[in-house]
């Protein structure tokens with residue numbers, strides 16, 4: 001059932017799917033042809049993507065693209081749905097620690113206009129609801145709440161406030177004004193501890209004043225009370241600890257996947273599938289057990305490929321670190337067609353990849369994890385992790401992708417760029433990727449190709465010359 | 469020493485009680501006009517530019533919005549100006565948020581001491597608080613006199629709502645009046661919205677008026693009326709009765725380009741009060757209005773007559 005890695009079009013995948021079935025492929029209930037998502041869900045973008053040809057990738061894609069159905073089925077079974085907003089990775093750990101709750105991120109509507117090539121008209125709808133194109137693509141969430149077609153209405157909506165981006169804060173406030181009850185919780189703006197101020201270490205190596213952790217912890221305990229009320233069951237220490245361990249199992253699988261892919265001589269798994277895989281860590285794509293299964297399959301496939309010396313992306317490709325998620329998934333394919341290979345990433349939720357400390361009381365551990373969110377602190381902190389990972393992963397070039405309308409990009413891009421350039425000397429390019437980037441594709445390509453060219457020239461210069 | 473304050477929600481009394489001189493950024497002289505980087509708020513950019521001027525005094529930024537936070541980072545990292553980033557909680561209903569506010573005022577005190585300020589004793593702080601309270605009462609009286617004068621004028625009564633205006637940006641009140649309107653409520657920044665109600669302590673006439681630090685912090689924390697709060701119901705609850713009482717017929721929403729928080733309120737304001745809303749957007753850190761905007765403003769006011 002295994003074959004050498006290759007990237008397939010949607011049609012090619014359908015043929016491969018048929019072959020795999022004849023070879024005895026056993027799929028989970030959400031399995032099937034990839035092209036059916038175009039027909040039934042209108043996920044038109046799939047027609048323009050290139051997918052990894054492994055059965056593990058097929059499972060990953062099918063899992064990702066059936067989340068709406070999964071949520072609706074859960075509702076039918078009587079489970080309660082929690083819409084977690086903005087914190088990316090913290091509230092779901094608590095929700096999945098309780099029986100009968102399922103958490104998801106309405107923020108995920110960010111990608112719907114891309115997946116549906118804007119045929120969903122969510123962005124236009126958001127405009128009519130008060131969020132025009134001066135906001136980032138997360139405004140699609142407003143439209144999705146309005147149409148109720150892309151996710152079911154949650155039973156409880158929770159949103160972090162304070163140290164969050166303006167786009168999200170503004171859009172969530174608009175949502176509240178449109179009649180949704182939102183349970184807000186305060187996320188302090190992470191800062192360096194002052195001299196003599198009690199402080200603690202955060203996952204990922206940062207530190208923060210204990211007073212800020214205490215604030216976040218108290219807020220998370222309050223949220224846990226609301227979740228417990230919804231579940232009809234108290235989120236006590238053993239339950240939370242078990243939830244943290246289960247979340248860490250997912251994070252651990254993802255870390256192992258990243259480690260294997262980023263350090264292999266060639267690229268055993270393409271960038272697109274890596275980005276999708278990372279997204280599972282945030283809320284388990286509404287099924288914690290299954291997300292672990294999907295990641296484990298990918299990890300096994302990647303290990304097998306590395307052992308066999310089989311790569312989807314050749315060893316000569318330029319090792320690239322990618323900053324920020326791309327509104328158009330196609331950009332990940334473009335990176336590879338321009339001669340790059342993803343060897344490091346910060347898709348804005350690195351705090352959801354680091355293991356949650358298990359040697360601390362549960363809420364303390366979660367509060368520290370939440371405070372490690374790269375977007376709650378200065379760009380300098382984010383940049384330092386970026387520099388460290390560039391060195392660890394022998395990165396040769398950095399792409400900072402700008403998100404149209406995003407309040408943080410205007411400030412952050414320049415400082416990340418300067419930091420990387422001054423600390424590593426690596427070539428950096430900043431480019432904007434809209435939800436459907438076809439019109440900008442020539443520009444994106446040209447800029448990426450120029451970056452690869454520069455990186456290759458640097459590589460050639462750094463190779464020892466022939467002996468005199 | 470002057471301390472530049474960039475938000476109405478950092479207690480000026482606390483700075484003054486430390487023997488330092490708080491100065492609102494709104495009254496500072498206009499700086500050179502700057503082209504705006506795409507997506508950057510003009511106000512935040514102006515603050516960053518101000519920090520970069522050689523004679524800049526220490527500045528207090530707040531975490532009210534992402535733009536401001538990032539401007540503070542840039543100022544701290546790229547200039548020699550002493551910068552304090554005050555963590556203003558966005559939420560306001562919980563003890564955790566209140567405590568965070570108190571802690572930040574304390575931390576601000578340590579910053580002021582590092583600048584040479586002296587921590588005040590209770591009597592000293594009370595005295596500054598009462599003085600500010602009196603000044604605010606005088607300001608309120610002046611505002612209400614002006615309001616009465618304006619209401620007597622025949623222009624269509626409007627409310628000016630929104631964020632900060634910068635020196636060098638057009639005086640919106642004057643523009644509105646020139647176009648035939650009357651500013652019956654100024655809820656922009658600075659304006660009535662930032663004017664705290666009287667302090668509770670001096671009014672109670674108790675022998676022991678309590679801990680001035682806690683009272684000061686609570687007084688500010690309980691009366692923040694701003695767009696960044698979550699929920700933002702206080703803003704609406706504050707506006708509602710004033711709009712009715714002053715028979716406001718339309719809202720002019722003043723938005724710095726790049727400001728998501730105020731911009732996103734346009735439709736909510738329209739829906740909440742059933743009044744027409746004209747969004748006026750600054751496109752520069754200084755300079756006048758485009759003729760198009762003046763025309764829009766005139767047409768808006770004319771339609772309300």
Ligand code: SF4
Pocket residue numbers: 136137138165166167168348375403405406407408
């Ligand atoms: S993309 Fe950026 S601006 Fe948009 S919601 Fe995410 S963090 Fe906020």
Ligand code: SF4
Pocket residue numbers: 509510511512532533534535536631632724726727728729730
């Ligand atoms: S005008 Fe808006 S974006 Fe600018 S500092 Fe104020 S709230 Fe922030």
